[in-house]
Amino acid sequence: MSPLWSADDLVLATAGVMRAPFAAEGVAIDSRRITPGDLFIALRDQRDGHDFVRDALQRGAAGALVDHLPPHLPEDAPLLVVEDTLRGLTALGAYGRVRARAKIVAVTGSVGKTSTKEMLRLILAGQTSVHAAEASYNNHWGVPLTLARLPPDAGAAVIEIGMNHAGEIAPLARITRPHAAIITAIAPAHLGHLGSLDAIAREKASILEGLPPEGVAILPAESAFLPLLRDVAGARRVITFAGAGDVPLLAFAGDAAGSDVKTTLGGREISFRLGAPGRHMAENALAALAAVAALGFDPIAAAAALAGFAGLAGRGARTRLSLPQGEITLLDESYNASPASVRAALAVLGMQAGRRLAVLGDMRELGAAGPAEHVALARDIAGNADQVFTAGPLMAGLFAAIPAALRGAHADSAAALAPLVLASLQEGDVVLVKGSFGSRMSLVIDAILREAR
Numbered sequence: 001m002s003p004l005w006s007a008d009d010l011v012l013a014t015a016g017v018m019r020a021p022f023a024a025e026g027v028a029i030d031s032r033r034i035t036p037g038d039l040f041i042a043l044r045d046q047r048d049g050h051d052f053v054r055d056a057l058q059r060g061a062a063g064a065l066v067d068h069l070p071p072h073l074p075e076d077a078p079l080l081v082v083e084d085t086l087r088g089l090t091a092l093g094a095y096g097r098v099r100a101r102a103k104i105v106a107v108t109g110s111v112g113k114t115s116t117k118e119m120l121r122l123i124l125a126g127q128t129s130v131h132a133a134e135a136s137y138n139n140h141w142g143v144p145l146t147l148a149r150l151p152p153d154a155g156a157a158v159i160e161i162g163m164n165h166a167g168e169i170a171p172l173a174r175i176t177r178p179h180a181a182i183i184t185a186i187a188p189a190h191l192g193h194l195g196s197l198d199a200i201a202r203e204k205a206s207i208l209e210g211l212p213p214e215g216v217a218i219l220p221a222e223s224a225f226l227p228l229l230r231d232v233a234g235a236r237r238v239i240t241f242a243g244a245g246d247v248p249l250l251a252f253a254g255d256a257a258g259s260d261v262k263t264t265l266g267g268r269e270i271s272f273r274l275g276a277p278g279r280h281m282a283e284n285a286l287a288a289l290a291a292v293a294a295l296g297f298d299p300i301a302a303a304a305a306l307a308g309f310a311g312l313a314g315r316g317a318r319t320r321l322s323l324p325q326g327e328i329t330l331l332d333e334s335y336n337a338s339p340a341s342v343r344a345a346l347a348v349l350g351m352q353a354g355r356r357l358a359v360l361g362d363m364r365e366l367g368a369a370g371p372a373e374h375v376a377l378a379r380d381i382a383g384n385a386d387q388v389f390t391a392g393p394l395m396a397g398l399f400a401a402i403p404a405a406l407r408g409a410h411a412d413s414a415a416a417l418a419p420l421v422l423a424s425l426q427e428g429d430v431v432l433v434k435g436s437f438g439s440r441m442s443l444v445i446d447a448i449l450r451e452a453r
Contacts, residue, residue, distance in 0.1 A: 004151065005039060013095035014065070016082040022063040027092070027148045028056070029141065036060030039080075041089050042067070043141060049085065065089070086141060093144030094175045100150050102131065102157040103295040106176050108169060108207045109184025110200060111341045112284045113138065113160050115276075115315055116184055119288040120158045122309055123302035128155025138162035143172040156295065164365070165193050166203050173210025180216040180294040181207045182287050186225045187340035192367025201225035205232040216294040218287055221245025239290045242283040247290045252282050256352050257318070265289060265299050272303040276311045277351055280344040314442065316348070321452040326427025329354065330448060333434035334441040337363045339373045343380045345434050350384030352430040358385035359421055359444055361414055361435020362392030374398045381406060387424070391417040392439055414440045418447035
């Protein structure tokens with residue numbers, strides 16, 4: 001069996017100088033997660049990856065991509081030397097894409113990117129070999145890394161593309177060169193960096209720049225920015241999803257554990273069970289089915305597979321736990337938050353049976369709109385939560401805006417809030433935990449899980 005990367009291909013892809021020939025079975029950027037045979041990429045972040053080349057080689061790395069020679073290595077150390085390791089990784093990813101035979105779908109959007117990616121991974125796996133990143137590797141190093149790991153003989157690949165600032169999506173879309181591109185939604189996430197919803201829409205639309213002329217743009221039918229997105233798509237084929245789109249949401253019936261959905265695709269009516277609750281999840285599923293059809297796979301079989309989809313850790317995972325206080329249900333939405341995603345999570349909480357607790361941390365990167373966006377959530381709290389716990393200075397505004405009867409507790413941080421939440425838990429509670437990554441609401445999740453052990 002051929003290696004993922006031969007010595008010749010590594011040199012050809014990166015234009016680097018190989019000091020001792022080696023081939024690689026995989027690609028890694030964290031020396032602690034080396035699998036024997038990996039190529040270790042010495043990137044610079046909070047730490048300089050060159051400081052860990054020796055450790056990576058000792059752990060079994062086949063070789064390392066470097067832009068200078070780290071000290072204390074033997075003369076014959078297997079190194080591939082380039083001018084800059086991030087540019088080297090980007091070149092490796094671009095070459096990996098060029099040689100691949102996979103049908104590729106790229107996914108972006110203000111919310112739902114990772115869930116849609118994971119739906120596609122699941123529903124395509126029954127029809128072909130699928131490649132996708134194991135986490136949200138959707139940035140300037142994550143996308144090239146995912147492409148560098150793409151097996152040349154994979155049948156399909158799903159590439160998630162994200163952004164924090166303007167100008168980040170287009171170059172990633174151009175090296176991805178997808179056959180189909182999904183924009184899940186346009187919503188006020190990263191508003192503080194981009195300044196307006198219009199700017200967010202234009203940045204998300206730039207994923208379409210990576211599509212070839214025969215590529216397919218899969219766009220949200222109910223978005224106010226659909227005309228703009230269509231304009232950027234130009235002469236390319238467009239498939240709209242949800243609402244009254246080309247892949248419409250004809251019927252939706254949600255419950256605590258999932259949803260029953262009806263749509264039409266290619267002139268055929270499709271009814272399916274989705275193993276994750278929430279209208280937003282159903283809309284993500286429609287986008288995924290549109291992509292399956294656009295890539296030439298079977299959407300009927302794909303729809304049937306969606307019954308096996310469940311919420312992801314940090315993104316809607318639903319877990320029953322036994323605590324000293326009794327049995328509770330934990331809804332883990334702790335990975336990230338925006339106004340749209342918090343509203344969707346609260347709607348799911350509202351479907352649950354039992355005392356419903358919303359534990360919310362600050363939504364970051366909203367800029368001057370932040371205080372008002374937090375207070376505006378008070379309308380969504382009503383009818384969906386029985387008690388609310390909040391953490392952070394922005395959530396303090398929401399806490400003050402809700403009725404006193406709903407106020408559980410507020411704290412300056414997730415760490416300070418966690419014991420207050422634990423002290424309040426009762427048998428039968430359903431607990432939603434959500435906040436931006438920087439709010440560290442995972443600390444509340446961790447505290448609850450420790451009680452369950």
